[in-house]
Amino acid sequence: MRILVIGSGLAGINTALLASEFAAVTLLSKADLSETNTRRAQGGIAAAISSLDDPDTHAADTIRAGAGLCDPQAVHALTADGVAAIERLLRLGVEFDRAESGELSLAMEGAHSTPRVLHAGGDETGLHIQSALLNRLAEADVDVRSGVTVTELVMDAGRCVGAITDARETILADATVLATGGAGALYRVTTNPLTASGDGVALALRAGALLRDMEFVQFHPTSLAVGGSAFLISEALRGEGARLLDATGERLMAQVHPDAELAPRSVVANAISASMQRDATDHVWLDISHRGAEFLQARFPGVHRGALERGWDITAGPIPVAPAAHYHMGGVYTDIDGRTTVPGLFAAGECASSGAHGANRVASNSLLEAAVFSARVAAAIQTGPAAAPTPAGQIDRMPLSPHASAPSWDDLHETMSEFAGITRTADGLRSALERFDRWTDTDTEDPSLPLATLTARLIAEAALQRRESRGAHLRLDFPDERPSWRRHSLHQLVIE
Ligand SMILES: Cc1cc2nc3c(=O)[nH]c(=O)nc-3n(C[C@H](O)[C@H](O)[C@H](O)COP(=O)(O)OP(=O)(O)OC[C@H]3O[C@@H](n4cnc5c(N)ncnc54)[C@H](O)[C@@H]3O)c2cc1C
Numbered sequence: 346m347r348i349l350v351i352g353s354g355l356a357g358i359n360t361a362l363l364a365s366e367f368a369a370v371t372l373l374s375k376a377d378l379s380e381t382n383t384r385r386a387q388g389g390i391a392a393a394i395s396s397l398d399d400p401d402t403h404a405a406d407t408i409r410a411g412a413g414l415c416d417p418q419a420v421h422a423l424t425a426d427g428v429a430a431i432e433r434l435l436r437l438g439v440e441f442d443r444a445e446s447g448e449l450s451l452a453m454e455g456a457h458s459t460p461r462v463l464h465a466g467g468d469e470t471g472l473h474i475q476s477a478l479l480n481r482l483a484e485a486d487v488d489v490r491s492g493v494t495v496t497e498l499v500m501d502a503g504r505c506v507g508a509i510t511d512a513r514e515t516i517l518a519d520a521t522v523l524a525t526g527g528a529g530a531l532y533r534v535t536t537n538p539l540t541a542s543g544d545g546v547a548l549a550l551r552a553g554a555l556l557r558d559m560e561f562v563q564f565h566p567t568s569l570a571v572g573g574s575a576f577l578i579s580e581a582l583r584g585e586g587a588r589l590l591d592a593t594g595e596r597l598m599a600q601v602h603p604d605a606e607l608a609p610r611s612v613v614a615n616a617i618s619a620s621m622q623r624d625a626t627d628h629v630w631l632d633i634s635h636r637g638a639e640f641l642q643a644r645f646p647g648v649h650r651g652a653l654e655r656g657w658d659i660t661a662g663p664i665p666v667a668p669a670a671h672y673h674m675g676g677v678y679t680d681i682d683g684r685t686t687v688p689g690l691f692a693a694g695e696c697a698s699s700g701a702h703g704a705n706r707v708a709s710n711s712l713l714e715a716a717v718f719s720a721r722v723a724a725a726i727q728t729g730p731a732a733a734p735t736p737a738g739q740i741d742r743m744p745l746s747p748h749a750s751a752p753s754w755d756d757l758h759e760t761m762s763e764f765a766g767i768t769r770t771a772d773g774l775r776s777a778l779e780r781f782d783r784w785t786d787t788d789t790e791d792p793s794l795p796l797a798t799l800t801a802r803l804i805a806e807a808a809l810q811r812r813e814s815r816g817a818h819l820r821l822d823f824p825d826e827r828p829s830w831r832r833h834s835l836h837q838l839v840i841e
Contacts, residue, residue: 352524354383355715356694358478363723375494386471387579389464391709392427400424410456411703412816419700422681430716438477453584454708455607468647494792498552505690511792520726523692532670533758536577543800545696549677555686556836557698558675560807565671566613570628575669580708587633592624611817614668630663674702680733683722688732693719704816740835750795774809807834
């Protein structure tokens with residue numbers, strides 16, 4: 346059996362390692378193998394490993410934050426497989442931080458009701474996971490190729506049978522796995538690498554796969570507001586007592602939510618955005634200096650170093666922070682074993698909509714999702730190439746054209762950041778769609794730009810259709826959650 350895995354983050358490498366035990370595996374990555382969202386993860390990975398915790402409590406926390414759109418079956422798969430996923434990462438060589446007693450140390454984060462977040466190297470969890478995976482990949486029998494962008498999936502009689510690369514090479518496979526990560530790079534300010542442009546979602550759509558909940562993009566409340574590529578200031582700082590202050594030095598979250606700084610991300614991001622608008626400033630302040638330099642340097646070495654490199658010292662006083670595009674909850678619809686609605690095509694990790702996050706992701710659940718569902722994908726491939734049944738619900742079917750490329754990344758960033766960002770309105774979203782309609786030029790050297798444009802368009806379409814605010818989707822013209830909208834958005838192309 347031949348398996349093609351597209352992506353070298355946690356989802357892709359874990360699938361490839363497991364699949365190499367029973368198949369010939371090729372793994373592709375469009376940039377350097379470690380240029381992933383996985384490598385950037387800071388805070389950690391959540392799992393109910395403590396004797397005071399259990400998968401049902403973890404599931405309940407996840408479902409509460411998901412604003413009515415989590416698939417309970419997927420959430421239970423996530424939390425029930427969580428402990429096994431951590432054990433596997435330990436076996437693969439990830440050295441999670443331990444207390445002096447030798448026990449794994451667990452941190453508290455927003456929306457989790459108990460400490461359950463494992464971390465490595467303090468706040469360099471992703472770096473440790475990525476390195477361990479790359480070490481194992483180097484030893485495994487996998488054909489690994491970096492600097493290769495997949496531009497199209499190959500279809501034969503309604504089945505996915507491989508992919509075509511930017512070098513026009515066709516790679517045939519019995520099963521193809523999308524592990525292409527997120528879509529933060531559709532926006533001007535993002536914590537993601539520029540490679541995270543939602544390619545896999547567009548590839549799947551063009552192949553006829555169903556997409557779900559595309560409008561739900563999470564904006565991380567706290568990136569360091571110093572311009573350029575956003576440096577993430579981990580949620581874990583707020584877990585350790587960091588306070589958000591407005592321009593006048595007043596505590597920002599105390600009046601907004603009972604959990605204050607540990608409220609769900611969308612609540613915190615929206616409160617920061619509103620405060621910035623009120624005070625006509627491009628940042629608010631985050632202060633954790635009261636925890637002392639010794640503690641902060643040991644617990645947050647990455648954030649401490651990264652902020653210092655950008656001119657700010659977390660041990661000395663408040664630092665300026667602002668929201669940045671961070672995580673895409675929506676994506677390629679899958680069942681709980683990572684099957685898409687196209688036979689032969691699987692998806693895992695951030696590019697998938699497994700149903701585990703609903704309308705709002707809980708911090709530290711996405712690394713877990715990548716670890717758990719990649720293992721489920723590998724197991725499902727072994728049992729055959731079957732497709733997921735189409736879920737119940739109204740599907741918005743769109744024609745294949747017009748789907749041209751944005752003229753440039755700047756045009757795409759401006760459109761998405763201005764009209765489909767942290768807060769949205771019908772007028773703004775219509776303006777975005779008019780721009781997409783005007784773009785006809787597909788003559789671009791960058792193979793990802795047409796894919797990114799299609800994914801961006803779907804986000805804007807879905808955001809316009811959802812006439813309510815829910816989870817990370819905030820409509821200024823429909824500020825409330827509406828019971829009639831407690832349903833998924835489903836999109837599919839009409840393939841002739
Ligand atoms: C700054 C930051 C901090 C985070 N912190 C946390 C955290 O503490 N805890 C947590 O749970 N989550 C965190 N997340 C989210 C988490 O890191 C990601 O959701 C997760 O790592 C996604 O893994 P993945 O394998 O799906 O994708 P990625 O790790 O992003 O890998 C995607 C891969 O796909 C490849 N690719 C994309 N398109 C193509 C194409 N067309 N052709 C070929 N290859 C392609 C890329 O090159 C890359 O190799 C964080 C994210 C960021 C950005």
